[in-house]
Amino acid sequence: QELLVQSGAEVKRPGASVRVSCKASQYIFTDYYLHWVRRAPGQGLEWMGWFKPNTGWTYYAKKFQGWVTMTSEMSIATAHLDLSSLKSDDTAIYYCARGPPVGGPPQQNGRYFDYWGQGTLVTVSS
């Protein structure tokens, strides 16, 4: 059984919003950072930000500030990534990934991603 299981593929119109979910299992959800990474067609990986489940704190990469929101439902150990005002170049596979344990210095919260979700394809097309 995979540690991180993501929601299914989505097709959206430009300007719409979408939610991608990531359910964690086999570890204590609040003990580790949860990151989001995307990969657009023909591009490399792009880091979007992190979420700290035990506090709800977030940090979004500068490019994504203002239109990305990371939240969670602790009762079901599930993280959510909300994207708004979608554009065609937001078409990508979106991954959740587990980071290091919470509690270390800030520079360490993205030291590595040891488990990844299977990815969710979001297609933005008119």
Add this chain to the structure above:
Amino acid sequence: QSALTQPASVSGSPGQSITISCTGASSDIGNYNYVSWYQQHPGKAPKLIIFDVSNRPSGVSSRFSGSKSANTASLTISGLQVEDEAEYHCSSYSSTDSLVFGTGTKVTVL
């Protein structure tokens, strides 16, 4: 925040060694030992193979090794095998935007 620079492609024959570079700046690789490497096969999620510049997670082959010099990190794959054909991504902590990935390198086994 600009991506770390990697060669677009590297190739080698089975049994050979190859090295992939990952070039950044003093705001990331040059001043922090939080470089990691990921292997990604087509249609699959990335897999962690190196963290903290040169450490291998449990279960990762010792044929993978990492190093760093100044603003450049490197991943070496020794004894290249057919199953090593994949895309490889580096990442580093960045003082300007927390974390940055590389541009990605496609490894082809000839």
